[in-house]
Amino acid sequence: MFNRQPRDRDTESENHTVSDTxxxxxSTETEATPRDRTKSGATPKRQAVKRARPPKNPPMTHKEAxxxxxxxxxxxxxxxxxxxxxxxxxxxxxxxxxxxxxxxPMYDKYxxxxxxxxxxxxxxxxxxxxxxxxxxxxxxxxxxxxxxxSGLPLQVQQYALVAWVVVLLAFVVxxxxxxxKVKRMVWxxxxxxxxxxxxxxxxxxxxxxxxxxxxxxxxxxxxxxxxPTADLGKHFR
Numbered sequence: 001m002f003n004r005q006p007r008d009r010d011t012e013s014e015n016h017t018v019s020d021t022x023x024x025x026x027s028t029e030t031e032a033t034p035r036d037r038t039k040s041g042a043t044p045k046r047q048a049v050k051r052a053r054p055p056k057n058p059p060m061t062h063k064e065a066x067x068x069x070x071x072x073x074x075x076x077x078x079x080x081x082x083x084x085x086x087x088x089x090x091x092x093x094x095x096x097x098x099x100x101x102x103x104x105p106m107y108d109k110y111x112x113x114x115x116x117x118x119x120x121x122x123x124x125x126x127x128x129x130x131x132x133x134x135x136x137x138x139x140x141x142x143x144x145x146x147x148x149x150s151g152l153p154l155q156v157q158q159y160a161l162v163a164w165v166v167v168l169l170a171f172v173v174x175x176x177x178x179x180x181k182v183k184r185m186v187w188x189x190x191x192x193x194x195x196x197x198x199x200x201x202x203x204x205x206x207x208x209x210x211x212x213x214x215x216x217x218x219x220x221x222x223x224x225x226x227x228p229t230a231d232l233g234k235h236f237r
Contacts, residue, residue, distance in 0.1 A: 096110050100217060100220075101220045101221055101222075101236075102220075102235060102236045103121055103220065103233070103234060103235045103236055104235060105118070105235070108121075111217065114203070115217055117195065118190065118233060119186050119190055119193050119195045119200065120195075120200075120203065121233050122185060122186060122189065122190075122232055122233030123182055123186065123200055123203055123204050123207075124207065124215075124217065124219070124220075125220065125223050125227075125232040125233050126178075126181065126182060126185060126204065126232055126233075127178070127204050127207045127208050128212065128215070128219040128220070128223045128224075129223050129224065129225060129227045129229075129232060130178075130225065131225060132174055132178065132208040133167070133170045133171045133174040134171060134174065134175070134205065134208040134209035134210075135208060135209065135210065135211055135212060137167070137171055137209055138209070140163075140167050141164075141167070144160050144163055144164045144167070147159070147160035147163075148160040148161060148164070174208075175205050175208075178204055178205065178208060179201040179204065179205070182200055182201060182204050183197060183200075183201075185229070185232070186200060189233065220236075222236050
């Protein structure tokens, strides 16, 4: 009796191992779930994947492609229609320019993002209503570079170097005074403004370094060197 028990246990363990080996292939063979399917694959409702239809008359050469593109654009307008469109665009530009020159807030949306806002209009008028060292800076720099060339006498070069230092100091002092004036006028007229001071300072200094005729947006016709401070940044009727 004692000898039979180990044999029964051996047979049971063998049966377990056999049953495990038989069940393993069944576990590995799993059916594909809807999540495993891709969007481009077939589904029970769509047995075949639809392909994009080619064009009816595909162009074979670049010339045919250009001709088809011209045909798709439609007929070309005649000269009279083109002249009328150009005249309308010209009138629209003139109307917007006149509105911007008056300082009308309705036309402020046509400015670039860095030029939008009544604060920026006031800063532009403030710069355009005064003479600054910056507007002559590049012209003076060119003259000094010419005078400091090696072909001229040493004494002239030394004078040019001294003049260059003086111009730089004058530009720095003028920029500081301009920034202080911008700060005082903008925050007096717009105490709740969201503009940042460094941004307005750099906007004024960079505009003052340009020649008056090359400034964009261009100076308003009603703003000159004799314009009163109270009229700066106002809407002209």
